Amino acid sequence: MQLPVYLDYAATSPVDPRVAEKMSRSLLVTGNFGNPASRSHAYGWQAEEAVEAARVQVANTINADPREIVWTSGATESDNLAIKGAAEYADKKHIITSMIEHKAVLDTCAYLETKGFEVTYLRGDNHGRVAAADVAAALREDTLLVSVMHVNNELGTINNVAEIGHMCKENNVIFHTDAAQSYGKLEIDVKAMGIDMLSVSAHKIYGPKGMGFLYVRREPPLRIAPLIHGGGHEMGMRSGTLATHQIVGLGEAAELIHEHMHEEQVRLSSLRHRFLSHIQQLPGVTINSHPEYNLPSIVNVGFADVDGETLLLALDDLAVSSGSACTSASVEPSYVLRALDVPEAVAHASLRFSFGRFSTEEEIDHAGRRTCEVVGRLRGP
Numbered sequence: 001m002q003l004p005v006y007l008d009y010a011a012t013s014p015v016d017p018r019v020a021e022k023m024s025r026s027l028l029v030t031g032n033f034g035n036p037a038s039r040s041h042a043y044g045w046q047a048e049e050a051v052e053a054a055r056v057q058v059a060n061t062i063n064a065d066p067r068e069i070v071w072t073s074g075a076t077e078s079d080n081l082a083i084k085g086a087a088e089y090a091d092k093k094h095i096i097t098s099m100i101e102h103k104a105v106l107d108t109c110a111y112l113e114t115k116g117f118e119v120t121y122l123r124g125d126n127h128g129r130v131a132a133a134d135v136a137a138a139l140r141e142d143t144l145l146v147s148v149m150h151v152n153n154e155l156g157t158i159n160n161v162a163e164i165g166h167m168c169k170e171n172n173v174i175f176h177t178d179a180a181q182s183y184g185k186l187e188i189d190v191k192a193m194g195i196d197m198l199s200v201s202a203h204k205i206y207g208p209k210g211m212g213f214l215y216v217r218r219e220p221p222l223r224i225a226p227l228i229h230g231g232g233h234e235m236g237m238r239s240g241t242l243a244t245h246q247i248v249g250l251g252e253a254a255e256l257i258h259e260h261m262h263e264e265q266v267r268l269s270s271l272r273h274r275f276l277s278h279i280q281q282l283p284g285v286t287i288n289s290h291p292e293y294n295l296p297s298i299v300n301v302g303f304a305d306v307d308g309e310t311l312l313l314a315l316d317d318l319a320v321s322s323g324s325a326c327t328s329a330s331v332e333p334s335y336v337l338r339a340l341d342v343p344e345a346v347a348h349a350s351l352r353f354s355f356g357r358f359s360t361e362e363e364i365d366h367a368g369r370r371t372c373e374v375v376g377r378l379r380g381p
């Protein structure tokens with residue numbers, strides 16, 4: 001069977017061959033397999049050196065100090081560590097977030113609600129963009145933390161995190177942002193943007209799954225409680241033997257994606273235009289993504305007068321995402337589109353197309369033509 005064209009880079013990306021090669025050198029007996037915490041021999045020292053080199057690689061990409069980088073298993077853990085970690089030491093009990101955050105943030109906030117915290121969920125505009133003024137209006141005396149994502153994973157909507165960060169700073173509120181979709185794609189400077197904590201995942205940037213980091217501001221110090229105890233690794237914030245191969249993989253992936261970030265975003269923009277030029281020949285097409293503040297590589301499109309499930313099944317040579325969730329009884333449209341009041345029928349028939357490093361013009365043309373053909377056929381004469 002011929003595999004479908006991969007248009008789901010926002011869900012995950014393949015590991016870049018240069019990253020895989022570097023990772024493989026930290027696994028075998030002939031390579032750098034030591035425990036980075038072993039202090040008494042060269043195996044340990046070499047592994048530690050590799051881990052610390054990766055920490056510098058990553059810190060440099062966001063204008064952070066290497067000591068502000070905490071290795072984690074991915075953005076889900078980073079989001080949990082940031083929010084629960086800050087909550088544990090706080091006497092303030094109010095959190096502000098948005099309705100269209102990733103579940104890693106929403107479920108963590110819901111959990112804290114069961115522990116006596118109050119959470120305000122902002123809606124943002126019709127494309128989910130949250131204004132700093134809306135955050136400011138929701139602030140209370142007892143607001144501990146604001147968590148607003150940099151780029152939304154279903155729509156590609158870009159938030160002005162610098163504006164939100166500065167507003168939080170002025171009001172002495174901690175600002176966390178989930179940057180799993182923006183890291184390596186948009187410029188991030190944690191100092192200039194007033195970001196106190198930032199979550200990143202390796203597998204969205206051609207690194208390995210099960211790896212990520214949390215940036216935690218050091219000046220002034222931000223105290224967060226660990227989720228995982230045992231051994232006091234990562235300055236006490238995250239215990240467990242460091243996974244050298246995963247860490248060097250993330251370091252390499254981070255350096256590679258930043259090396260060509262601007263050219264690549266221009267290339268992806270042109271792929272987006274190419275794709276839209278096909279799709280927009282169809283009547284009854286809604287672009288759910290933000291018309292202005294949107295990551296080039298994510299396009300969320302709603303198709304009127306077709307059944308979403310039928311459409312997804314008929315597009316079997318394209319690997320795309322519907323954002324819908326299957327419950328036992330039915331298929332629920334994406335909670336993101338629902339929060340933005342996208343009409344139920346359109347939300348049901350919306351697809352996310354996302355492009356990346358290995359996407360080609362031929363693939364995009366094929367995807368555009370196939371989508372038009374299938375939607376046309378399903379709508380009937």
Ligand SMILES: *Cc1c(COP(=O)(O)O)cnc(C)c1O
Nearest residue numbers: 074075076102104153180181201
């Ligand atoms: C992918 C993603 C996550 C989860 O990252 P993992 O590393 O898979 O845990 C969290 N937030 C956003 C916005 C994402 O896109």
